[in-house]
Amino acid sequence: MRESRLSEPPAVRRFLIAVAVLFLALFLLMPLAAVFTEALRKGVGAYLAALWEPDARAAIRLTLLTAAIAVPLNVVFGLVAAWAIGKFDFPGKHLLITLIDLPFSVSPVVSGLIYVLLFGLQGWFGPWLAAHHVKIIFAVPGIILATIFVTVPFVARELIPLMQAQGTEDEEAARVLGAGGWQMFWRVTLPNVKWGLLYGVMLCNARAMGEFGAVSVVSGHIRGQTTTLPLHIEILYNEYHAAAAFAVASLLACLALVTLAAKTLVEWKTSQSLREPAHEH
Amino acid sequence: MSIEVRHITKRFDGFAALKNVSLKVPAGELVALLGPSGSGKTTLLRVIAGLEVPDEGTVLFDAQDATARSARDRRVGFVFQHYALFRHMTVFENVAFGLRVKPRRERPSRAQIAKRVHELLALVQLERLAERYPSQLSGGQRQRVALARALAVQPKVLLLDEPFGALDAKVRQELRRWLRRLHDEIGITSVFVTHDQDEALEVADRVVILHEGCVEQEGSPEEVYEHPATPFVYRFLGNVNLFHGRIEGSKVHLREFSADAPADLGQEAIPAVAYARPHLLDIDHQPPSGRPHFRATIAHINAAGAVVKIELTTDSGAIVNVELPHERYRQLQLRKGAVVFVTVKDMKVFTQAQSTLGGGI
Numbered sequence: 001m002r003e004s005r006l007s008e009p010p011a012v013r014r015f016l017i018a019v020a021v022l023f024l025a026l027f028l029l030m031p032l033a034a035v036f037t038e039a040l041r042k043g044v045g046a047y048l049a050a051l052w053e054p055d056a057r058a059a060i061r062l063t064l065l066t067a068a069i070a071v072p073l074n075v076v077f078g079l080v081a082a083w084a085i086g087k088f089d090f091p092g093k094h095l096l097i098t099l100i101d102l103p104f105s106v107s108p109v110v111s112g113l114i115y116v117l118l119f120g121l122q123g124w125f126g127p128w129l130a131a132h133h134v135k136i137i138f139a140v141p142g143i144i145l146a147t148i149f150v151t152v153p154f155v156a157r158e159l160i161p162l163m164q165a166q167g168t169e170d171e172e173a174a175r176v177l178g179a180g181g182w183q184m185f186w187r188v189t190l191p192n193v194k195w196g197l198l199y200g201v202m203l204c205n206a207r208a209m210g211e212f213g214a215v216s217v218v219s220g221h222i223r224g225q226t227t228t229l230p231l232h233i234e235i236l237y238n239e240y241h242a243a244a245a246f247a248v249a250s251l252l253a254c255l256a257l258v259t260l261a262a263k264t265l266v267e268w269k270t271s272q273s274l275r276e277p278a279h280e281h
Numbered sequence: 282m283s284i285e286v287r288h289i290t291k292r293f294d295g296f297a298a299l300k301n302v303s304l305k306v307p308a309g310e311l312v313a314l315l316g317p318s319g320s321g322k323t324t325l326l327r328v329i330a331g332l333e334v335p336d337e338g339t340v341l342f343d344a345q346d347a348t349a350r351s352a353r354d355r356r357v358g359f360v361f362q363h364y365a366l367f368r369h370m371t372v373f374e375n376v377a378f379g380l381r382v383k384p385r386r387e388r389p390s391r392a393q394i395a396k397r398v399h400e401l402l403a404l405v406q407l408e409r410l411a412e413r414y415p416s417q418l419s420g421g422q423r424q425r426v427a428l429a430r431a432l433a434v435q436p437k438v439l440l441l442d443e444p445f446g447a448l449d450a451k452v453r454q455e456l457r458r459w460l461r462r463l464h465d466e467i468g469i470t471s472v473f474v475t476h477d478q479d480e481a482l483e484v485a486d487r488v489v490i491l492h493e494g495c496v497e498q499e500g501s502p503e504e505v506y507e508h509p510a511t512p513f514v515y516r517f518l519g520n521v522n523l524f525h526g527r528i529e530g531s532k533v534h535l536r537e538f539s540a541d542a543p544a545d546l547g548q549e550a551i552p553a554v555a556y557a558r559p560h561l562l563d564i565d566h567q568p569p570s571g572r573p574h575f576r577a578t579i580a581h582i583n584a585a586g587a588v589v590k591i592e593l594t595t596d597s598g599a600i601v602n603v604e605l606p607h608e609r610y611r612q613l614q615l616r617k618g619a620v621v622f623v624t625v626k627d628m629k630v631f632t633q634a635q636s637t638l639g640g641g642i
Contacts, residue, residue: 169361169363169365170365170367172332172352172359172361172365173359173361173365173366173367173430174367174378174382175332175351175352175353176330176331176332176352176353176355176357176358176359176431177378177379177382177430177431177433177434178353178356178379178382178383178434179353179378179382180353180382183382187367187378187382188367191367191369191370192367192368192369194369
């Protein structure tokens, strides 16, 4: 750490740090602690039972399935979009960037409603889907579609600035050295963005598993069939099973903590690979 | 392998970066593409490499049309201005890259790759740093890794984009001499782009000067320096003093002085500009007889360096720069503010038409 001439007197510094820490403790750590305390209030047995009952297990399975489909699709889309935006110029580029951000600027409930309007019984494709016995709304496909919509920006947003900054010189170098398209992608482009990609995947995964609003609209809340973890928690809570609700909530809290730890590790790795100054001349 | 480009035109969003450029590089030569930024020199290099597709014209390697060949199939070595080393690979892996991505039937064995990479690292004097990452190297070292990487695939042609542009002055000097030696050693046809006239004149066998997408002049370093074809080339290759005036009959009448006109410029009165390099001017206390000269006042003297640089103001208020050897300077005992006579030992006269047209080839 370099000492700056402009740095504040020690008392002011200590005060500012204290405010920041206090704020974090009050609004982040306390609720987190509350989740675990409440979850374990009726003992470890009740805690495990709440996680093991069939509806909870079904919710966990559905949540994992949703993430397992939504995250890889977003990785592919994110890479394609970031590549197109970062490495080429084409008409409509800015529009594409804006569109990618759309899910961020729309309330998740609205995102869910869009799908109901499209695929619901009274929706545009509703009659056709009903005639062919395809169920999307109030079924698993609807949940997955809504989750994909909500998580679209995560990977792409992470990669676009990275690829724009890196430019195309590395790819050109690989090209001139005789690499084919796939060799260039696997050996040069992907390694160059791997930490950014991993970061995007983690954020995307956390959101895919934790999404409530959009999924709530399209789910129909059929227990054991169309409830993901967040929806399951809501149901339990509304039925005054507070301990069980917090037990399941603690799973999502753990996911958040793991994501946070992994994120820190990735950031440390990224800075590590950029540091290490030149020694010899 | 020889390179030839014929009538290349390349536009970017309506801006013509290259206008009908033709050029020949004989096998084994080291050629510099010299020009200010925006002159199209890098675009020309990238067209030769296949990294840009020309709108018109052809690129020939050994008299074979290579215009349609992709960068991948042209087998050229390209050294990028900012090296473009693969940051997640060690020096060894960077140099081995071109060998590793070859199709399986052409790919050398692991042992052969290792041997070749170590040979190349020895050539660029970086054997000890094989396991380092690019971020752990200095600029000059990175440059040499980039060169070794380009040479690994045994290219027929080596193309370098501002190879020393990002280095500090001292490393530059060393590296350019080293590049010259390396070229003499391996004899590969090489083209490098630079905006630094000293670099081009010192290193290259032949210099091609580009200006606004056109070739202004090409020739050996002596040729272009001693006989610049256009005022642009004269200005670009070194410091210069300008004198405006006109040609009438066999005389050039400039604002500061008159002299004999070069015979080939016609007999009518035409506007003209005379160019003289600072070292082609001399200073004396008395008006010398027989030589064109004019009166001026010494405005500034800089005696630090190989020559003494003197700035003078003419009677009409124009500024003239003169470079004198230290010996001559001491002998004259010049002082700031002194009124002296400037003698023109040699100069080059261009008519106004030539300067506005830029000469053009």
